[in-house]
Amino acid sequence: MEAYNPKKIEEKWQKEWEDSSLYEADEKSKKPKSYVLDMFPYPSGDGLHVGHVEGYTASDIYARFLRMKGKNVLHPIGWDAFGLPAENYAIKTKVHPRETTEKAIENFTRQIKSLGLSYDWSREIGTHRPEYFKWTQWFFLFLYKNGLAYKKKAKVNWCPSCQTVLANEQVVNGLCERCKTEVVQKDLEQWFFKITEYAEQLLNGLEKIDWPESTKTHQRNWIGKSEGAEIDFPVDKKYHYVLLHGYKSSPKMNFHPWLKKELESRGHTVEALELPNSQDPDVAEQVEYVLKKVTFDENTIVLAHSLGSAVAAKAIESTGVKIHKLIFVSGFLLDTDPNRVEKYVKTAPFTCDYEKVKENVGSILYLYDKNDAFVDENMAKRTSEVLGAEMVQVEAKQSHFVAKEEPEVLKYAIESVRVFTTRPDTLFGATYLVLAPEHPLLAGLKETVQNWKEVEKYVEMAKGKTELERTKEGKEKTGVKLEGVEAKNPATGENIPIYVADYVLSQYGTGAIMAVPAHDERDFEFAQKYDISVKTVVEAPEDRTENASKDEKKISEVYSEPGVLVHSGKFDGMKSEEAKAAIAEFVGGKMKTTYKLRDWLVSRQRYWGAPIPIIYCEKCGAVPVPEKDLPVLLPDDVDFMPTGESPLAKSKTFHDVICPECGGAARRESDTMDTFVCSSWYYYRFADPRNEKEFASKKEIKKWLPVDLYMGGAEHTVLHLLYARFFTKVLHEHGYTDFDEPFQKLRHQGLILADDGRKMSKSLGNVVNPDEVVGTYGADTLRTYEMFMGPIEVSKPWNDGNIIGARRFLERVWRQAEKVTDTGEEGEEFSQILHRTIKKVTSDIENFSFNTAISQLMICANTMEQMEAIRSEDWRVFLRLLAPFAPFISEELWRGTPEMDSVHVASWPEYDEAKVREEKRRIAVQVNGKVRGTIEIDGDTEEKDALEQALQLPEIQRHLEGKTVKKTIFVPGKILNIVVG
């Protein structure tokens, strides 16, 4: 027989399989489907890595197994082809990224095919091809039309040397991944996807999918749900309130008298005007009255109810001084709904210069009662909009705020700092507040804060800090006290200082915290540094009299656990968990859930990506590109040199367009999309890759999705997998899918390290090239070796020397073909091994335990080696078990038998339970838990017979000498333990 020559047989079968379309998914089949997917690769110029081989082989084994088990398998491959490396290469060499990418794809294709992976090449896709990114752009518009894509100014990572924005993942320890320049923050207009809207769904969906627990935990942490409360801390600054009542009302009616009293009791001055002719009002006359009566200044807060709002707005329009704040309580303006209001009011037409009003007011708040019978939500929205007011929906005691007491009005009338806390139970211990440097309240305090210069300087410095500076400074906290203004702890009524410090993040919660130094380590550290008082309000629930020494030891530490409340007024003795809601309610706070998850920034100032399909028109604003005009192609007349602007902006052919709505001159959005957008939906495209009308038809989606097995690296535990889940949630919500999780079962392959235990990297020169291994040993050996290295999910070092073991195993298998005979008797012993092998390989593939499956195949091969002859029937069982692991050699040997069809479409062997069970079994006999001997007994031997047999053994007798048997433990098939005393 010829020697095993992998090169020859692998080339042969690779071609055969391709010619016969062996691995193409069957569109017409009635068999149950299974979708086995690899994370599609970025086709880098370096070619395939042995890490790719590991993951691809694992999923290939699984796909082949399922095919043999009678499933109609979809196992596709494609290219995540947009991205920075090709563009960076273009900057250096002026070679167009399309060219380098296509070349890399060609190389990847050759390499992947050489590995004998059973991909359906007829469905190959590339994200950089117009027929693909047409639909990436469609997805952008789909999200945009559903209010899930929006543009806003945002802080982004900016590399001053590369002159470009970097993705978070391109910033390593505050440095640009590419040129190691310190990254700075910059404000830029960016497109976002509203993934935060799906935070709760993304969290809940994790419950029902078969993913590694660590990956789920990682996603949970990334979403970062915390439940807590929002609590308002009134700012202790004295204001002058002007209350304006509404139609047919007066300062003696509704909430006005009560509110006046409440505000005055807090030390504010209140002027409640009686507007003239309230029963039959003329707004102009009322405005005149207000202007005559009131002196406006920067400490003035105008609170206007209902029709009073029109009076207030018109009055403020002409004051010429900036007042502190304007609050509308179910207010309306006459020109936002003239038809409705004119019948009550004489003054018409009514016009107001809202820009002037905005100019004259620090901030505007609009309170809207959700059960209002008079001012509906649309009116509230419109009114808020024209004035740029912050609209807050609350529930009035009585519709349209006409109760004698309206607590919500008081709450919002008082200037306050809203904080988010997960520990409202510690409120009594809050001894100061901290605002993030970006907190909006700061601007309004310019006149009040005595050390404004110092504060301003700190804020500027904090905003200018780079990532690196922040990490460098480590835990050392800095901050500045706001002199001359204090806040009131709503629980204790005590005044507490306010600080601005950058250890509070503006993007999380409300951008302000209540600091409880006794029970939060960060606050404690800050309080120590700035000498702020520390007040203990929670104690450990254990007995306080005992272990005093332990308490002493802990004296400098912060108790941040839940416990029992002390020094908390009527809440003393309550447990933290109960106290949370109780105290929040006591001070009028609201329980609230917050997430760390941020909206997804998708803009990239880069060339090699899918252009964002938006057009900006002077007249019409941002206009989506009509679907019929998709795809928006990448222009070729660009210079890749980075200048800080997307290279697309400099392409005239790309940039200058006509507005699709008005036909006027307009410009195209010049940013491209994050490549993660392309990879968030590609698994749908594989179901229907050549569809020109849709990203994929509902029929094909229903046929193939969701993905049954998703295989890929653990480096994608968060971003890609979260984004893909987000896309699927949105599609589900809009009726495109009947499932809402794209990947039912997820497995990761571990890293393959270099033989020195370090990461493989070009710079270290320790990279193993799969081509060389295939050249020397063959693809089957490479596959078998990688699967035999260890558990698929752990990282493990490459060892050149060990590869030979896999090769020897395959050579041994190869040699057995000579001994195959058609006649032979079934040997009982071998039959047992064979059936045990079927059982173990089957369950091991199901459990992704490929290393132990191969171990069992080796045991079986070693047994065959010892045999004179192998029955053809048994041989074919073995080859089928080997086929998923080493597809080429299995196919070659299979065709050496009378079988006509490929081994890869043969049916998976079933094992015979009777043959797997052992007749006789050698079990250990222990004395006091130590093994002293073994006995061979039948599976159904009773305890007393087993004991009798064990007592015959001299080594057992020796250990029992002079002792009495207390009891025996007998586990059939496992062990007999004799306990003596």
Place this chain on the structure above:
RNA sequence: GGGCGAGUGGCGGAAUGGUAGACGCGCCUGCCUUAGGAGCAGGUCCUUUCGAGGGUGGAGGUUCAAGUCCUCUCUCGCCCACCA
């Protein structure tokens, strides 16, 4: 600082709470061979007075029985890092 995971021969690694080290690499002895990075047979955790004793990072504990479960601790790896 937080989260997750892992520590078993010279090496990669096996072990539903039940004979620790399967399988493979390497190494040792022998056979075969013109040769071998080939093949075959046997051996390979440590100590040993050959009876046995010890052994899964360390210290305790639960159990008839622990690599496996519990508590504490050390070391390494990965991820997130002031998230209130």
